[in-house]
Amino acid sequence: MKILIEPQIYNNEILSSWLIRSSIINGSEPSSWATMIFNDNKFWSKDPDRFIEDEEVHKLVKGCNKSFQELKNMTLEPLYKKIIGNDKLNYKKAWTFIISTGQRGTYRRNGTYFCPLCLKNEKEFSLRREFRLAWNTSCSIHKINLLQKCQKCETNFTPYKITFDEAKPFLCTNCEYDLRESNMKRANEEVYIFQEKLNNAIFNENIDKKFPLIELNLEELFKTLRILLSFLRALMKTNKSTTFLKKLNLEHLKKQLEEIKTSDNFEDMELKAREFYLLLVSRLFSLKIEDIKKIFEELDFTYKLVAKQSTLSSKTIDYITKNLKVNSKNKDVVSTKEITPKSKEEVKILLEELKSCL
Ligand SMILES: [Zn+2]
Ligand SMILES: [Zn+2]
Incomplete structure (x- = not known):
């Protein structure tokens, strides 16, 4: 045709x-x-x-x-x-x-x-x-x-x-x-600038030379970025989220934490959650690699929390996590509700409920 x-x-x-x-x-x-x-x-x-x-x-x-x-x-x-x-x-x-x-x-x-x-x-x-x-x-x-x-x-x-x-x-x-x-919302300026830098990288192969990367190439940029996004999602579920937001001068975002709570992959998140994580990661990307490393060490992040939330790997992440502990004694990720032993009364009630199903 x-x-x-x-x-x-x-x-x-x-x-x-x-x-x-x-x-x-x-x-x-x-x-x-x-x-x-x-x-x-x-x-x-x-x-x-x-x-x-x-x-x-x-x-x-x-x-x-x-x-x-x-x-x-x-x-x-x-x-x-x-x-x-x-x-x-x-x-x-x-x-x-x-x-x-x-x-x-x-x-x-x-x-x-x-x-x-x-x-x-x-x-x-x-x-x-x-x-x-x-x-x-x-x-x-x-x-x-x-x-x-x-x-x-x-x-x-x-x-x-x-x-x-x-x-x-x-x-x-x-x-x-x-x-x-439709009702329109103005873009967050900081997220917008970061977005355009990334677009400039992928479309024009022009990477911001100030980005904290061990090697200045597209693969290193996007893999590092994606690993950090997975790490940040995991971090926001821990009790270290507040200190971390403070370090980045973003403590005002604390009240948004509940709203953007998700277990979705970055790609599947609603726009609002992606905007939130992009703001965090753009702050990290405005730092020098040594400063990121220092913050991560100071806050006692584990290697697992930073590098193992994603299956990707990058030289930059290897460098940043070099001195981090593999596992920490205090559990990083807040676990879901614990299963506790039931009282005699509770067991009785459960049994009665079960009987009706049999
Ligand atoms: Zn319609
Ligand atoms: Zn347009």
């Missing part, structure tokens, strides 16, 4: 965004459009923005004037390879720093993040690759926090579901609320 009117690719535009715009310009709707091109009615549920088989890209190349590489570069695969290096790519697994979307089995994943101001009109809108990179909590252009749901009916943003009669990606596909009217 030949795409008659072919839109230009916007800067950093993600594949689905370009496909949706193509379908609208050509008077079609994304679902039937993709079925025609790829001969696959499950195309959208497979998250083509993350990974698309070469064979599928070739089908698209035949129908348009874009090259194989131009199309592949609209997906997240080339970026993920920069983050994780030469490790084997497994598209069935979750990817470090890549936000999952859609629904697989019974596990509901996040919807697609969007900037309400970037959804200008039905022909000029863009969803960009950075919206899927988990350190992005705001739009680089408009400096407002990204959204994921319709604020009126709470339905996830799924623009590929727009239909021919209402082919307007700025309308909620469930209740037709104009998403451009």
Whole structure:
């Protein structure tokens, strides 16, 4: 199938965004459009923005004037390879720093993040690759926090579901609320600056020379960052969280601790929790490596708490944790409620309750 009117690719535009715009310009709707091109009615549920088989890209190349590489570069695969290096790519697994979307089995994943101001009109809108990179909590252009749901009916943003009669990606596909009217929140300045530094690293291979890294390369940067994020999540569950926040001059965040409590991976966290952890990690990244090491030693963090919350490893983390104790006597992580022996009375009641089930 030949795409008659072919839109230009916007800067950093993600594949689905370009496909949706193509379908609208050509008077079609994304679902039937993709079925025609790829001969696959499950195309959208497979998250083509993350990974698309070469064979599928070739089908698209035949129908348009874009090259194989131009199309592949609209997906997240080339970026993920920069983050994780030469490790084997497994598209069935979750990817470090890549936000999952859609629904697989019974596990509901996040919807697609969007900037309400970037959804200008039905022909000029863009969803960009950075919206899927988990350190992005705001739009680089408009400096407002990204959204994921319709604020009126709470339905996830799924623009590929727009239909021919209402082919307007700025309308909620469930209740037709104009998403451009959503309440917007200004980005946290510090988190925004850090986010843009990381975007500059991944997109332009330009790493801030002041970052506390043993080696200044992308893999070292993103692995170190990801290990620290796992460590911080574990740390916030311990009684050392308060002292640590004080050290970073962030004691005012203490009251947020309850709200952002989660056992989700960083990639699956709600935006608010990711913003919280990014603020912490950006403070660490503004220090010198020796100062981080000193703080960790002073607060008597264990090697396990810092380095073993993640399966990744990095030279920077090895260096920082060199002198830390493997395990401490005082348990670091606050354990869940202990199982205590029951009194005679309690056992009796339990037995009665059990009997009714037998
Ligand atoms: Zn925007
Ligand atoms: Zn809605």
